[in-house]
Amino acid sequence: MPDLTEFSKNAARAVDAMLDELLPKENEEPKWLHSAMRWSTFAGGKRFRPTLVFAVADLFDLPAERVGRTAAAVEMVHTFSLIHDDLPAMDDDDLRRGKPTCHIKFDEATAILAGDALLALAFKAIADDDGLGTDIRLKLIAELAEATGTPRGMVAGQQLDILSEDKEIDAEELERIHIHKTGALIKFSARSAALAAGASVSDLAAITEYASKLGLLFQITDDLLDVTQSTDVLGKTAGKDEESRKSTYVSLYGIEHAKVLAADTKEAAIVALSHFDERAEMLRAIATATLARTA
Amino acid sequence: MPDLTEFSKNAARAVDAMLDELLPKENEEPKWLHSAMRWSTFAGGKRFRPTLVFAVADLFDLPAERVGRTAAAVEMVHTFSLIHDDLPAMDDDDLRRGKPTCHIKFDEATAILAGDALLALAFKAIADDDGLGTDIRLKLIAELAEATGTPRGMVAGQQLDILSEDKEIDAEELERIHIHKTGALIKFSARSAALAAGASVSDLAAITEYASKLGLLFQITDDLLDVTQSTDVLGKTAGKDEESRKSTYVSLYGIEHAKVLAADTKEAAIVALSHFDERAEMLRAIATATLARTA
Numbered sequence: 001m002p003d004l005t006e007f008s009k010n011a012a013r014a015v016d017a018m019l020d021e022l023l024p025k026e027n028e029e030p031k032w033l034h035s036a037m038r039w040s041t042f043a044g045g046k047r048f049r050p051t052l053v054f055a056v057a058d059l060f061d062l063p064a065e066r067v068g069r070t071a072a073a074v075e076m077v078h079t080f081s082l083i084h085d086d087l088p089a090m091d092d093d094d095l096r097r098g099k100p101t102c103h104i105k106f107d108e109a110t111a112i113l114a115g116d117a118l119l120a121l122a123f124k125a126i127a128d129d130d131g132l133g134t135d136i137r138l139k140l141i142a143e144l145a146e147a148t149g150t151p152r153g154m155v156a157g158q159q160l161d162i163l164s165e166d167k168e169i170d171a172e173e174l175e176r177i178h179i180h181k182t183g184a185l186i187k188f189s190a191r192s193a194a195l196a197a198g199a200s201v202s203d204l205a206a207i208t209e210y211a212s213k214l215g216l217l218f219q220i221t222d223d224l225l226d227v228t229q230s231t232d233v234l235g236k237t238a239g240k241d242e243e244s245r246k247s248t249y250v251s252l253y254g255i256e257h258a259k260v261l262a263a264d265t266k267e268a269a270i271v272a273l274s275h276f277d278e279r280a281e282m283l284r285a286i287a288t289a290t291l292a293r294t295a
Numbered sequence: 296m297p298d299l300t301e302f303s304k305n306a307a308r309a310v311d312a313m314l315d316e317l318l319p320k321e322n323e324e325p326k327w328l329h330s331a332m333r334w335s336t337f338a339g340g341k342r343f344r345p346t347l348v349f350a351v352a353d354l355f356d357l358p359a360e361r362v363g364r365t366a367a368a369v370e371m372v373h374t375f376s377l378i379h380d381d382l383p384a385m386d387d388d389d390l391r392r393g394k395p396t397c398h399i400k401f402d403e404a405t406a407i408l409a410g411d412a413l414l415a416l417a418f419k420a421i422a423d424d425d426g427l428g429t430d431i432r433l434k435l436i437a438e439l440a441e442a443t444g445t446p447r448g449m450v451a452g453q454q455l456d457i458l459s460e461d462k463e464i465d466a467e468e469l470e471r472i473h474i475h476k477t478g479a480l481i482k483f484s485a486r487s488a489a490l491a492a493g494a495s496v497s498d499l500a501a502i503t504e505y506a507s508k509l510g511l512l513f514q515i516t517d518d519l520l521d522v523t524q525s526t527d528v529l530g531k532t533a534g535k536d537e538e539s540r541k542s543t544y545v546s547l548y549g550i551e552h553a554k555v556l557a558a559d560t561k562e563a564a565i566v567a568l569s570h571f572d573e574r575a576e577m578l579r580a581i582a583t584a585t586l587a588r589t590a
Contacts, residue, residue, distance in 0.1 A: 124440035
């Protein structure tokens with residue numbers, strides 16, 4: 001087994017250094033805004049998506065530096081989505097990664113603006129990345145925008161999620177929500193490095209299939225953790241799904257069946273990687289660790 | 296004098312057709328979100344920025360089709376900023392262009408998401424624009440992101456504006472707010488077409504200087520209209536600046552002095568255009584009409 005812990009630590013270190021370089025400084029005006037952007041960006045996230053970017057780059061022997069800005073852009077978009085999803089008008093959450101959310105620590109207007117600014121900066125980070133060819137940068141920007149917006153991205157997923165609250169939804173609708181809300185950006189994370197590496201059509205297809213299953217797995221385990229773990233362990237308010245009467249894999253299938261579904265989904269992710277033989281060990285380790293995660 | 300009314304009408308028609316093509320359809324899920332995006336995008340805006348894009352393209356003999364997507368992207372970013380600025384946590388405005396604002400017509404969560412989705416879509420519109428070279432598209436995306444975000448763009452300006460409420464600020468600080476909040480996107484509108492046309496360094500510098508003055512003029516007249524016109528004429532809540540105790544060119548200089556400042560700023564915009572002789576008649580007409588505008 002490859003050392004995923006070490007790999008993740010290095011990925012987090014690399015993306016944090018890049019984020020620190022790209023984000024406006026706290027001593028530059030408007031300081032309050034820049035502090036808010038940095039507060040949420042450096043709040044102790046697991047850097048799951050950047051790790052995935054680097055792991056796919058590694059599979060294709062692409063040096064990590066070549067995807068540093070892409071990994072940072074993905075994390076900026078992820079942070080933007082967390083800040084906006086936590087707002088009172090949305091999921092109204094006070095706690096994230098064990099710390100006050102952006103609108104609690106700062107204020108609501110600043111949280112909206114910090115999210116907006118992070119989203120804009122993500123596209124600039126890729127546009128200015130002279131380590132990648134112009135065609136690839138444009139492809140990444142178009143795909144990242146699609147994974148962010150609507151009808152195929154996170155924003156669409158968040159809207160569907162909000163509209164589904166207090167409603168009975170079926171398995172198909174639940175999957176549709178999460179393919180958008182969680183899946184799209186995870187899929188982009190994996191694809192972005194494959195695109196940057198100039199992967200073949202069949203390699204890209206295998207990576208896309210793997211990432212789709214990984215995204216689904218991530219969401220099922222998220223739903224499981226919401227009911228099985230404490231707020232303390234999660235760093236965000238536990239039991240939130242039931243409280244807001246959201247349909248989840250747990251509410252729909254029950255804990256035991258959801259666990260089986262998670263295990264099956266992990267297997268499907270591994271199967272997608274059979275295309276790559278032993279070169280994809282780190283990606284297999286990521287799927288295994290996602291199934292086993294406790295926070 | 297060129298026929299600015301006719302030119303603006305054609306510009307509005309062209310950008311509206313492009314926006315209709317690019318925005319997700321209202322009968323596509325999530326319909327509620329797409330309706331909100333279209334509600335605000337087609338709420339009867341004057342298309343000032345797209346008109347400017349097309350007028351600069353015209354100056355450089357660049358066919359209008361070549362900047363259609365850029366003009367649409369600018370209007371998407373402008374609409375995103377209006378939707379978010381109108382939110383209760385920000386300027387809390389119920390009326391925009393004579394109609395209920397997005398969060399009033401729909402709801403707050405949807406308004407936040409509609410703005411987010413429009414911002415992402417703007418970058419995709421340019422990235423996918425195969426009528427422009429790859430280098431130019433990347434340059435446009437980087438500059439648009441900068442004009443949108445922080446520390447040099449609209450988001451920074453809105454943050455500075457909010458922080459300045461209830462405070463005494465001086466002329467320098469007021470100009471700093473508006474260079475970011477209004478100026479950056481107007482400057483990008485003019486520069487984008489010049490960049491797309493492959494304008495020379497000196498041409499680009501003249502256009503940038505013109506657009507900076509035009510942006511300032513636009514803001515001064517905006518402040519004047521807020522106190523001299525009715526809500527009915529403006530299509531947005533009049534007298535809002537005084538009510539929220541915002542510093543404006545009027546509160547700082549008084550109406551008469553602000554009018555003189557507006558006339559001087561218009562002259563400075565015209566002077567910047569001397570670089571172009573008669574070819575820039577439409578841009579001169581835009582400056583003149585901005586000074587004379589009544590809504």
